[in-house]
Amino acid sequence: MTSAAPRLQLTGITKRFPGVLANDHVDLTVLPGEIHALLGENGAGKSTLVKMIYGIMQPDEGSIRWNGLPVVVTSPKAARRLGIGMVFQHFSLFEALTVMENIALGMDAMVPARELEAKITAVMAQYGLMLDPGRVVATLSVGERQRIEIVRALLLNPELLIMDEPTSVLTPQEVEQLFVVLRQLASEGRSILYISHKLHEIKALCDTATILRGGKWVDACDPKQESSRSMAEKMIGGNLKDIQRGKVASFGAEKLVVTGLSIPGDGPFGTALKDISFRVRAGEIFGIAGVAGNGQNALLLALSGEEVAKDHAAVTVDGVKVGHMPAKARRLQGMASVPEERNGHAAVPVFTLADNAVLTARDRMGMVRMGLIDSSMARTYAGEVIEAFAVKATGPGAFAESLSGGNLQKFIMGREILQKPQVLVVSQPTWGVDAGAAAAIHQALVDLAAEGSAIVVISQDLDELLALCDTLAVINEGRLSAPMKVSEAKIEEIGLLMGGIHGEGASHAA
Amino acid sequence: MRLKLEKRQEPSLLMLVMTPILSVVLTMLIGIVVFDAIGIDGMRAVTDIFLTPILASYKWQDVAVKAAPLVIIALGLSVGNRANVWNIGAEGQYILGAICAAAVGLGTGSGGVLVILAMILAGMAGGTVWAAAPAVLKLRFRVNEILSSLMLTYVALQVLNYLVSGPWKDPNGRNFPATAPLLPDQMLPILVPGTTIHLGVLIALILPFLFWGIMSRSVFGYQIRVVGAAPNAAAHGGFEARQTIWASMLIGGAMAGLAGALEFTGILHKIDLGFPSGYGFTAIIVSFLGRLHPIGCLIAGIVLAVTSVGGQLAKTTVHIPDSTAGIFQAMMLFFILASDILVRYRVRVVRSPKAVVAGE
Numbered sequence: 001m002t003s004a005a006p007r008l009q010l011t012g013i014t015k016r017f018p019g020v021l022a023n024d025h026v027d028l029t030v031l032p033g034e035i036h037a038l039l040g041e042n043g044a045g046k047s048t049l050v051k052m053i054y055g056i057m058q059p060d061e062g063s064i065r066w067n068g069l070p071v072v073v074t075s076p077k078a079a080r081r082l083g084i085g086m087v088f089q090h091f092s093l094f095e096a097l098t099v100m101e102n103i104a105l106g107m108d109a110m111v112p113a114r115e116l117e118a119k120i121t122a123v124m125a126q127y128g129l130m131l132d133p134g135r136v137v138a139t140l141s142v143g144e145r146q147r148i149e150i151v152r153a154l155l156l157n158p159e160l161l162i163m164d165e166p167t168s169v170l171t172p173q174e175v176e177q178l179f180v181v182l183r184q185l186a187s188e189g190r191s192i193l194y195i196s197h198k199l200h201e202i203k204a205l206c207d208t209a210t211i212l213r214g215g216k217w218v219d220a221c222d223p224k225q226e227s228s229r230s231m232a233e234k235m236i237g238g239n240l241k242d243i244q245r246g247k248v249a250s251f252g253a254e255k256l257v258v259t260g261l262s263i264p265g266d267g268p269f270g271t272a273l274k275d276i277s278f279r280v281r282a283g284e285i286f287g288i289a290g291v292a293g294n295g296q297n298a299l300l301l302a303l304s305g306e307e308v309a310k311d312h313a314a315v316t317v318d319g320v321k322v323g324h325m326p327a328k329a330r331r332l333q334g335m336a337s338v339p340e341e342r343n344g345h346a347a348v349p350v351f352t353l354a355d356n357a358v359l360t361a362r363d364r365m366g367m368v369r370m371g372l373i374d375s376s377m378a379r380t381y382a383g384e385v386i387e388a389f390a391v392k393a394t395g396p397g398a399f400a401e402s403l404s405g406g407n408l409q410k411f412i413m414g415r416e417i418l419q420k421p422q423v424l425v426v427s428q429p430t431w432g433v434d435a436g437a438a439a440a441i442h443q444a445l446v447d448l449a450a451e452g453s454a455i456v457v458i459s460q461d462l463d464e465l466l467a468l469c470d471t472l473a474v475i476n477e478g479r480l481s482a483p484m485k486v487s488e489a490k491i492e493e494i495g496l497l498m499g500g501i502h503g504e505g506a507s508h509a510a
Numbered sequence: 511m512r513l514k515l516e517k518r519q520e521p522s523l524l525m526l527v528m529t530p531i532l533s534v535v536l537t538m539l540i541g542i543v544v545f546d547a548i549g550i551d552g553m554r555a556v557t558d559i560f561l562t563p564i565l566a567s568y569k570w571q572d573v574a575v576k577a578a579p580l581v582i583i584a585l586g587l588s589v590g591n592r593a594n595v596w597n598i599g600a601e602g603q604y605i606l607g608a609i610c611a612a613a614v615g616l617g618t619g620s621g622g623v624l625v626i627l628a629m630i631l632a633g634m635a636g637g638t639v640w641a642a643a644p645a646v647l648k649l650r651f652r653v654n655e656i657l658s659s660l661m662l663t664y665v666a667l668q669v670l671n672y673l674v675s676g677p678w679k680d681p682n683g684r685n686f687p688a689t690a691p692l693l694p695d696q697m698l699p700i701l702v703p704g705t706t707i708h709l710g711v712l713i714a715l716i717l718p719f720l721f722w723g724i725m726s727r728s729v730f731g732y733q734i735r736v737v738g739a740a741p742n743a744a745a746h747g748g749f750e751a752r753q754t755i756w757a758s759m760l761i762g763g764a765m766a767g768l769a770g771a772l773e774f775t776g777i778l779h780k781i782d783l784g785f786p787s788g789y790g791f792t793a794i795i796v797s798f799l800g801r802l803h804p805i806g807c808l809i810a811g812i813v814l815a816v817t818s819v820g821g822q823l824a825k826t827t828v829h830i831p832d833s834t835a836g837i838f839q840a841m842m843l844f845f846i847l848a849s850d851i852l853v854r855y856r857v858r859v860v861r862s863p864k865a866v867v868a869g870e
Binding site: 331358 | 517518727728730732735746748
């Protein structure tokens with residue numbers, strides 16, 4: 001091994017899937033001690049590339065050199081032996097076990113418990129990753145869970161640590177703490193491959209950025225020399241559109257009023273809703289921020305009517321009490337919703353787009369006559385949605401599962417928006433969606449609000465909420481903070497609320 | 511070289527149609543091989559079981575009469591299977607259908623169109639009630655409907671045994687455990703004079719088209735399909751799972767009960783210990799071989815009826831037990847379930863990658 005050789009050098013990496021070229025002759029060079037960003041939209045081929053580095057997949061063409069020597073990484077275990085560690089976006093932890101037990105289960109070799117505990121404690125102390133090894137994972141926050149995964153990777157003393165979208169579930173404060181750890185790792189000569197699409201984080205953290213688009217290498221640049229906008233435009237390969245907002249000085253009447261909404265928890269680890277209250281007026285976009293798993297899902301179900309409340313007045317739409325009404329009745333009252341999960345919740349993957357249009361639009365768009373579905377109406381409506389939202393699909397007869405995530409999301413959003421709902425509740429509207437589609441979805445939400453609908457956006461992406469919303473509240477452990485105007489909100493305060501620290505009187509909404 | 515399964519981008523329609531045909535052909539081929547191996551003329555046995563009932567016109571009426579209950583029961587079961595509700599107890603619901611029809615027939619002691627209609631409706635009601643029990647158990651106490659519906663079949667068998675050996679035993683029947691035969695004007699009309707083809711066969715021909723219309727065009731059919739394909743999406747679309755479980759269980763029971771009543775009034779005309787002949791179980795195979803599609807059920811019902819008739823034929827020609835047909839039917843189900851994977855995946859031959867040890 002020579003110290004001058006790059007830590008990792010990929011040359012001409014190509015990977016084909018049926019019908020897709022996921023990676024097309026991609027080059028990537030990571031130097032020792034470098035924090036290297038891998039940047040690209042969803043579907044750009046970042047995950048595929050990383051999976052080949054970590055041995056989950058094999059490239060069809062191209063070579064991998066590790067510290068100057070050619071290697072074939074046959075499995076994740078082989079990758080770990082080489083000194084490649086990875087922290088995945090989705091953690092693989094057993095909630096009912098302790099931190100220590102989870103780490104022990106993830107080790108390749110059997111290590112005696114006492115020795116392992118000493119090692120864990122040493123790694124934690126070295127990097128300031130504070131965790132009690134005896135704590136049960138279920139009681140930990142998402143940020144703390146991520147620390148387990150990092151500790152698990154660091155125990156193997158890796159020379160390259162791959163981080164896949166590590167900050168998508170963290171509060172701003174937790175992000176700062178993570179960056180401190182990553183910078184310390186880099187200063188010791190370890191390399192970090194940091195996958196993200198959050199440009200300001202990459203500017204703050206990374207030394208080099210490799211940008212992928214459509215499976216191809218586009219550019220390698222120094223993020224500190226670039227603007228967020230210039231990097232974004234390289235990612236999408238075009239000009240970024242800004243959201244066009246009319247100047248709305250005042251909002252209309254209250255459309256959605258939620259008062260003291262409580263839902264009991266599901267199972268010992270499920271998060272319930274506790275005494276949630278907020279109001280959204282016509283023309284207003286109301287954002288609900290929060291770290292994943294703090295009751296966002298329960299809130300969406302409680303608003304869509306998939307979960308009903310005992311108290312009729314807990315939810316009102318245009319003054320009509322709908323708290324007890326199931327989903328169908330609420331839709332007829334003008335309340336539409338889009339849940340976070342596209343496949344199998346917002347849409348049926350094995351149904352055509354026309355059949356998916358029937359799912360939520362059948363009653364409002366007159367697709368049902370005497371118990372029979374008018375399939376030509378469904379096709380026409382699906383066609384209108386495809387047209388109006390520039391959904392890339394072969395037509396209303398295309399299966400939902402044949403669409404890319406972003407296109408299906410555009411279809412789902414369009415399906416609700418073209419129904420002209422009085423109230424629209426959306427969760428993670430641009431999750432896993434490319435920047436172009438995200439901009440289109442944001443614009444559609446703004447336009448719907450401008451026509452006098454009330455909109456609730458539940459999202460873990462704080463940047464999205466700050467750009468889109470008029471008013472913002474934070475959900476934490478099933479409680480909603482007091483709403484604040486986005487123009488006056490301080491990011492530190494939002495971060496504290498996301499972490500569960502409520503200000504004076506903030507635990508109850510006005 | 512090794513075989514690799516690759517997910518298709520869209521489910522293959524060709525395979526959806528081809529795999530049932532493939533299952534039948536494979537069953538025939540394996541039958542030939544196995545029979546030859548044990549010293550029976552395999553070609554002759556398989557020809558008699560699968561082809562003779564189709565080629566010999568005098569066997570058509572047997573096929574039609576046997577297919578009718580299979581098709582009717584399978585139609586009902588397919589509705590449940592589409593919604594992921596697994597009613598395995600159609601045999602019991604079929605028995606109850608016949609018992610309830612018999613109760614009306616024996617009770618009135620008179621005939622005519624209205625009595626026949628009442629017997630059929632009573633049969634459907636009996637099957638429905640028998641299917642309601644597993645539905646209640648599932649919805650109230652989360653009891654698995656596969657177990658409860660299956661076990662209720664054995665309860666139904668005991669009820670039948672009790673009735674035909676006790677209170678309903680024909681006083682003029684030389685002490686055989688069987689009910690008195692139906693009066694001639696309590697029997698279903700024969701459609702083709704000189705054959706056994708009764709009104710039930712016509713019903714079994716019409717119902718698939720009715721079910722097809724309901725399942726593909728109505729909101730109810732949509733509800734069943736969406737609950738089965740994506741239960742969370744169904745909830746999001748405002749369809750209630752409880753209502754769907756209820757409806758699909760009860761439809762399955764009603765159809766099985768209908769089949770029982772038609773079999774009783776159309777062909778057997780009395781109930782004895784041999785009345786339960788496994789139609790309720792065979793219909794499960796029909797439902798899957800027919801791809802849970804009403805028209806598929808009609809075709810698959812005929813195929814399975816052919817093998818039943820052919821099995822009896824082979825008993826006399828090559829001297830194999832007629833239960834051999836059951837083995838063939840089970841083999842078909844096995845193949846159709848196993849080949850299901852070809853609808854969503856394609857098989858690819860790949861050369862195994864050169865083994866290179868990491869870190870070299």
